[in-house]
Amino acid sequence: MTKEEMVTLLRSVGVNENTVTAMENAFDMGFEQGCKAYKYLSGAVEEARDVCKYLDHDEVDKAKAHTEFYWAQIDKLRDME
Numbered sequence: 001m002t003k004e005e006m007v008t009l010l011r012s013v014g015v016n017e018n019t020v021t022a023m024e025n026a027f028d029m030g031f032e033q034g035c036k037a038y039k040y041l042s043g044a045v046e047e048a049r050d051v052c053k054y055l056d057h058d059e060v061d062k063a064k065a066h067t068e069f070y071w072a073q074i075d076k077l078r079d080m081e
Contacts, residue, residue: 003027037080044073 001011006027010020047070054063 003031033080037077039076040073040080044070044077047073 003024010023015023028076039046048065051063051066051070054060054066
């Protein structure tokens with residue numbers, strides 16, 4: 001549901017405007033958190049891809065070294081919980 005759809009729905013059932021404003025703010029905060037989580041999750045996937053590429057070429061030492069970057073992204077994601 002988009003923010004506009006949510007506001008239309010709330011107003012259609014006669015919700016107080018203060019409640020609409022509060023819900024808009026909550027929507028924005030959730031969207032912002034989702035963007036941060038996406039950034040960290042995308043980073044983790046990219047790092048995992050790099051680890052796999054090294055493993056595909058039997059470069060285990062380089063793969064192990066790059067797991068540190070993967071776990072750093074995962075830790076950032078966990079910190080958001």
